[in-house]
Amino acid sequence: MSIKFFIRTFGCQMNVADSDTVAQQLIEKGFSLTEQLNESDIIIINTCTVRQHAEDRAFSYIGDLGQLKIKNEKLKIVVLGCVASRLKESLKKKFPYIDHIIPANEIEKISEILKKDFYYTTSRTTNETFSEFITITRGCSNFCSYCIVPYVRGPEESRPVIKILLDIEKLTNSGKYEITLLGQNVNSYNFGGIDFADLLVKINDIPEVKKIGFMTSHPKDMSDKIIDSIASCEKVSHRIHLPLQSGSDKILKLMNRHYTKEKYLSIIEKLRKKIPDVKFTTDIIVGFPTETDEDFSETLEITKKVGFLSAYTFKYSPREYTKAFSMKDDVPMNIKKERLARLNALLKGN
């Protein structure tokens, strides 16, 4: 009888991709994936700590699992991801029934860790399906002042080209021809001198691949060479996610983003010139410390100018360890809410 595992994922596409990696690895070792929480032998929770709200949701979920552990003491509960990286073993003080805590940058160890819990031989299941995400970089070295990712996922590391190409081969062999390249900042990919622009060309040349998407881009690293590759590779998607975060140069500087409003708009212009049907999506934070009405108006102005297809919009919330944590969170909540509502209305075209 094979050992069944269940995965619940909180957070971003990187976490979704990490959960896929974990699932694939466990299946290769003979475990089988189940969608039924109650019939699982192992429950894996892949957590996110980018915002307090995401962390609270994961805590509430883990809290509910205590009852299952009382009913079935053989059940193994594993917490992965950014909350595991941030809180490490102290998580066990809060939830003593957690069996394993595996930080985001150590997920590859999961099958070895779980193998020690289950001594008997497991049978292999081969018909599971996976999403077409392919991680090309792990971690981040940018230290945007509001973001906890570099602290919990460690410095940026580009995966070897050969490993990426082998992953793509596995996907195309299993009938998946559309892939999305993932990383906190895919634009700064570089392995042995092969940069992101080169990687796009290499993948575009694989006959079995039909469509290539990528996320997330960072405007500071969106070079002319990358723009040329996007334009010349016919399989690369014309929908580009380019986080803006703020339209105010003052706020962008405080956020440590390393670009200005002008630079952002010039990238948009260059891409539009080369790819007339290009569409943009973005991320925007409102209510960052010291954001005035004028700063926010600049965000609205650039949002209108670009005409984003959609956007992930957030109210700023301070995260421990980050540089912005030491700044006074001085935009009152009612103002943050009001700005968010105005921004969302604009994005919806109201």
Ligand code: SF4
């Ligand atoms: S680029 Fe900035 S926002 Fe994105 S993960 Fe890195 S530090 Fe966070």
